Each structure stands twice: as structure tokens, then as C-alpha cells.
Amino acid sequence: MGKVPFKIVALVLVAGATAAAAFATVTHLKPEAARAGASEPVVRPARVVEIAYLRQTRDLVLAGTVVPRIESTLGFRVAGKIVARSVDVGTTVKPGDLIAELDPADYRLAVDNARAALTSAEADHVRAKADYDRYLNLRGSAAFVPQTLDQRQSLAATAQARVEQAKSQLASAENNLAYTELRADAAGVVTAVLAEIGQVMAQGQGVARVARTDELEILVGVPEHRLKAVREARQASFELWSDPGHAHAARLRELSPSADPVTRTYPARFSVMQPPEFIGLGMTATLALERPDAKTVAEVPLSAIFQNGTQPAVWVVDGDSGRVSLRPVTIARWRNDTAAIEAGVKNGELIATAGVHKLEPGQTVKPVRQQLQAAR
Known part of the structure; x- marks a missing residue:
């Protein structure tokens, strides 16, 4: 083999030295970066809402039917x-x-008989009245006898009474004919x-x-545990199934004191204040009763509730430091997407509403306020 040129050997040695220096530098920096990361924990953003206790309203919804207030059997x-x-x-x-x-044949005959009887009574009265008037003119003569005058006066009065009786009988016969x-x-x-x-x-x-x-009502069956809510409802409205989204005013008129033996519910009737033009008997309606809460509650998203065993709790976020702490709360009621907190947190405090199962006590977060839509 021939000799390797000196320049090539020199380049190889320089490259090796450079790589060794770089490896040593990287090896030295890794522990330093790890220590720096350990000393500065990552602060993650967290969605929060502010607790606000309000006296809200609740809706009791019942299915009903449009019925008339008055339905008569005519005969x-x-x-x-x-x-x-x-x-x-x-x-x-x-x-x-x-x-x-x-x-009407028999009743027409009765009218004819009554009319004939009236004619006869009127004729008798005319004769009796004439006799009385003639005898009255004999007063002062030798032929005048007071007892006879009294008799003829009585006959005239009796004839007049028979005329009134015949008139009443004729009116009754005419009424029966009209009936x-x-x-x-x-x-x-x-x-x-x-x-x-x-x-x-x-x-x-x-x-x-x-x-x-002319008077329509909404008939609903009220379960026995909802009777108090129906009595205390301050406002009622209904929507027809054939026209959803359009509410109409109603008012409680009657609440039965006894339950229906078949359905075991208490019939209640709500008067329709201003019936729409298209309403008809037998239509199905949804009745909504608005009633105030007895206590103030704070409505929060259901995702904010952390179930700590059997006790519901929320993560309270400190507004200054951003640290979170778990606090048990009392829930007044549950809904599909919200929960009403009755006690456990204070007005103005911030609670986390997302990722509550990934938080730990003392963890620091960056609060991001969430606008909570008011629930009815």
C-alpha cells in the first residue's frame, strides 16, 4: 500500500476531535436542562366560572289536553x-x-184548547162585569138589594180570575209547543x-x-308529589304540539281534591287566557309552570363537579396564586348539563369547569374565565 497523504490524516484527526467536544458539551447540558425543567413547573390554562348565587325559577312541565270548560247534554x-x-x-x-x-201535533192541540178556554173565560167575564155594572146603577131605588150587589161583584171577580188562569194555561201550552x-x-x-x-x-x-x-281549558293530571308546586306556581303557559315554540298564557282554575281512580293523578284545569285561532278540542298541549326556588343556588356546568367518593366536590381556583383546592359542596338539584350548588362555595369564588379529574391539590393553573349561560 502507498503512503496516506498527510493532509488527509490531519483532516480525520480534526473531525474526530470536534465530534468528541460536541458530545461532551451535549452530555454536560442535559442534566442542567433537566434541573431547570424540574425547578420551573408548566402552568396550564384552566377554564373557570365565577360562583354567583341567584334566586332562580324552575319549570314543571306536564302533558295535557285541550277541553271545553262547559260541555252540556241537551234534551x-x-x-x-x-x-x-x-x-x-x-x-x-x-x-x-x-x-x-x-x-208537535199534540202540543198544537193543547194550544188550541187553551186558546178556546181563554175565549170562553173572557166571554163569561164580560157578561159578569156587565151584570155588575147594571145592578150598580140601581143603587138608591126600591129594587136595589146590597146582598145581590155583593154577589154580582163576586161573580165578576171570579170571571176575571178565570181569564187570568186561561191566559196562563195558554202561555204554558205555547211554551210546550216551542219546546x-x-x-x-x-x-x-x-x-x-x-x-x-x-x-x-x-x-x-x-x-x-x-x-x-267560547271557554277552553288545558286538562292535566298532576302527580301527588307535584301538588304543592302546582298550587305555588306564579305563572303558567302552554304550547300546542301542533305549534311548538309558541307559548300562550294560562291560569289555574280548578285543582281536584281527589285523585282519578284510574290514573292516580289529580285532574287540574287551566283556563286559556287568549286562545289561538287554530286551537281545537282534543289537541295535545305541553303545560309549563314557573315557580320560584325557596333558596338561592349557583348554577354551574355539570363538568365542574368532581365526585369524591359519595360526596360531590369542586376545584376552587385561587384568583391570586392560581392554586387549586378540592372542596365538597351540597347539590340542590341535577339537570342534564348543569348542577345547582346550594352550599360549599362562596359568592365570587372561581371553580374549574373542565378536566377536573386531572387536577391535583396545590396544582397551579392559569384561570380562563368561561361565560356561563343563565339557566332557568
Whole structure:
């Protein structure tokens, strides 16, 4: 082999020395960087909210049905045979509309008899009155007898009373004739038909059931543990399932003192204050009752609650140092995405709302305030 040039050997030696120096420098710096990292812990940002105790409202939601306040079963005030029926189920009626009619023949005869009796009574009264007046003119003559005057006066008064009696009987017969026509007394809708043409009806027997549409209500069944909440509700509103998102005012009118034997709930009726145009009987509605909380609570995100065994707790963040500490709290109620804290933290304190299971006591964080939407 030939000789290696001196320049090449020199370059190799210089490169080796440089690499050794660099390795020694890196080896020396690693412990220093590690010690520097250990002495300066990383401060991570943490989302926080400020505790604010407020007297909030709660909503009790119940399913209900639109019903009429008044639903009457209409019937004839006299007996007879039905010869006509003008309505069916679902027919809308106005005051005075004909619903059904009885055979009026017998009642027309009764009117004729009463009218004839009145004519006869009026004739008797005219004769008796004339006799009385003629005899009264004989006063002072030898033919005048006071006892006879009294008798004729009595006969005239009796005849007058019979005229009044005949008038009353005629009016009663005319009323009975008018009662052979069954008419609606208010605006409404027919919900049931209980008789057919040709059927002989007794006095007062039901012919049709009419629900009045001038006053509508929302009927709900209240569970027994919600009775107090319904009584104390300060505001009520409802939404129709056919028109969601549009609330209408309602007011409690009646709360039954006894439970329904089938559903075991207490029927409650809420008056519709201003019914919408498209509301109809039998529609399904959602009734919401607004009631105030008895105590002030602080609504926080559900993610802020740390379950420490069986005791809920929150991480309280010190506003000056950023250090966190775990503190047990009392929860008034739970919701889908929030919790209402009743006690355990103070107004104005900051609590962490995210990553609570990764925090440790005494850990330092950088608070990042989160805007919490107020919950009803």
C-alpha cells in the first residue's frame, strides 16, 4: 500500500476531535436542562366560572289536553217522538241553531184548547162585569138589594180570575209547543249524538252533547308529589304540539281534591287566557309552570363537579396564586348539563369547569374565565 497523504490524516484527526467536544458539551447540558425543567413547573390554562348565587325559577312541565270548560247534554223539556235531527257529531252550532224536533201535533192541540178556554173565560167575564155594572146603577131605588150587589161583584171577580188562569194555561201550552224544537243556547260543537229520528223521548232525556268553544281549558293530571308546586306556581303557559315554540298564557282554575281512580293523578284545569285561532278540542298541549326556588343556588356546568367518593366536590381556583383546592359542596338539584350548588362555595369564588379529574391539590393553573349561560 502507498503512503496516506498527510493532509488527509490531519483532516480525520480534526473531525474526530470536534465530534468528541460536541458530545461532551451535549452530555454536560442535559442534566442542567433537566434541573431547570424540574425547578420551573408548566402552568396550564384552566377554564373557570365565577360562583354567583341567584334566586332562580324552575319549570314543571306536564302533558295535557285541550277541553271545553262547559260541555252540556241537551234534551227536550217535553216528551215526544223525534221527527227531525239537524246535527251530527262534529257539527258546529251557533246560538239558536235547530238540533232536533219532536212531533208537535199534540202540543198544537193543547194550544188550541187553551186558546178556546181563554175565549170562553173572557166571554163569561164580560157578561159578569156587565151584570155588575147594571145592578150598580140601581143603587138608591126600591129594587136595589146590597146582598145581590155583593154577589154580582163576586161573580165578576171570579170571571176575571178565570181569564187570568186561561191566559196562563195558554202561555204554558205555547211554551210546550216551542219546546218541541231543541235549539243550541250557545256557540259550540256537537261531540256526541244520543238519539235518532223515530225515537220516543222522555222529558229531559239527552239528545246531543255540545261542547262550548267560547271557554277552553288545558286538562292535566298532576302527580301527588307535584301538588304543592302546582298550587305555588306564579305563572303558567302552554304550547300546542301542533305549534311548538309558541307559548300562550294560562291560569289555574280548578285543582281536584281527589285523585282519578284510574290514573292516580289529580285532574287540574287551566283556563286559556287568549286562545289561538287554530286551537281545537282534543289537541295535545305541553303545560309549563314557573315557580320560584325557596333558596338561592349557583348554577354551574355539570363538568365542574368532581365526585369524591359519595360526596360531590369542586376545584376552587385561587384568583391570586392560581392554586387549586378540592372542596365538597351540597347539590340542590341535577339537570342534564348543569348542577345547582346550594352550599360549599362562596359568592365570587372561581371553580374549574373542565378536566377536573386531572387536577391535583396545590396544582397551579392559569384561570380562563368561561361565560356561563343563565339557566332557568
